[in-house]
Amino acid sequence: MRRPLVAGNWKMHGTCASVAELVEGLRQLQLSDAVEVAVMPSFVHLAAVEAGLRGSRVEVGAQDCSVEAGQAARTGEVSASQLADMQCRWVLVGHSERRSLLGESDAVVAGKFAAALQGGLVPVLCVGETLQEREAGETLAVVGRQVERVLDEVGVENFARAVIAYEPVWAIGSGLSATAEQAQEVHAAIRAQLASKSQSVAGAMRILYGGSVKPSSAAELFGMPDIDGGLIGGASLNADDFGAICRAAGC
Ligand code: PGA
Numbered sequence: 001m002r003r004p005l006v007a008g009n010w011k012m013h014g015t016c017a018s019v020a021e022l023v024e025g026l027r028q029l030q031l032s033d034a035v036e037v038a039v040m041p042s043f044v045h046l047a048a049v050e051a052g053l054r055g056s057r058v059e060v061g062a063q064d065c066s067v068e069a070g071q072a073a074r075t076g077e078v079s080a081s082q083l084a085d086m087q088c089r090w091v092l093v094g095h096s097e098r099r100s101l102l103g104e105s106d107a108v109v110a111g112k113f114a115a116a117l118q119g120g121l122v123p124v125l126c127v128g129e130t131l132q133e134r135e136a137g138e139t140l141a142v143v144g145r146q147v148e149r150v151l152d153e154v155g156v157e158n159f160a161r162a163v164i165a166y167e168p169v170w171a172i173g174s175g176l177s178a179t180a181e182q183a184q185e186v187h188a189a190i191r192a193q194l195a196s197k198s199q200s201v202a203g204a205m206r207i208l209y210g211g212s213v214k215p216s217s218a219a220e221l222f223g224m225p226d227i228d229g230g231l232i233g234g235a236s237l238n239a240d241d242f243g244a245i246c247r248a249a250g251c
Contacts, residue, residue: 002204004035038058059089060088061091065121066079082119084119094125097172130170156201163208172210177213208230209222
């Protein structure tokens with residue numbers, strides 16, 4: 001059985017005051033042991049969030065890391081080993097906002113995935129198609145290519161220490177979630193792609209869905225056989241909504 005994971009991607013949101021309030025709200029949540037829970041604040045809030053959540057069920061991750069795993073002359077970058085030193089356990093790599101707005105290529109994403117593993121973090125590899133690609137019938141090809149590039153870089157065995165998040169670009173922040181069936185189709189294809197290289201890695205791999213997940217849509221999505229939790233943007237900024245989504249994954 002795969003243990004579901006629900007991760008909150010706070011993106012570039014929050015002030016010291018609002019983050020402290022959110023942490024307090026997270027501490028109050030009653031969370032089932034059946035689900036793993038993490039939040040990913042911006043780098044500047046990591047230390048405060050980690051300290052605030054210490055002893056709670058909610059772990060801390062980051063939204064990005066450098067392709068350099070250790071320390072290096074990389075002004076403005078943060079490495080996986082620095083994040084691990086801050087008690088981070090997870091890191092997003094290849095979020096579509098970074099791919100599209102910051103020009104991160106599949107090759108850079110693969111390098112970050114490898115660096116995350118090297119630095120001792122669990123990479124959460126984000127993949128997904130644009131609306132144009134979906135309408136052109138290219139969804140499975142695009143997602144397959146994004147996953148394959150990382151498989152080529154690190155080998156399937158290293159995916160045993162990772163998580164994949166399928167996030168259709170058109171569903172992110174748009175209020176327009178993929179249907180449970182649309183998401184399931186892609187999740188099953190990703191699992192089949194991994195299974196062609198390793199049945200055991202594919203069987204254990206957690207594949208999260210992300211893109212406008214709300215408390216009202218979470219249970220149906222998480223009820224699908226290949227959806228193992230969620231990567232939550234907007235709704236993770238509200239502790240009650242985030243808690244409701246975690247409960248939907250944990251029963
Ligand atoms: P959203 O964001 O839930 O606000 O759509 C998800 C994400 O970008 O990870």
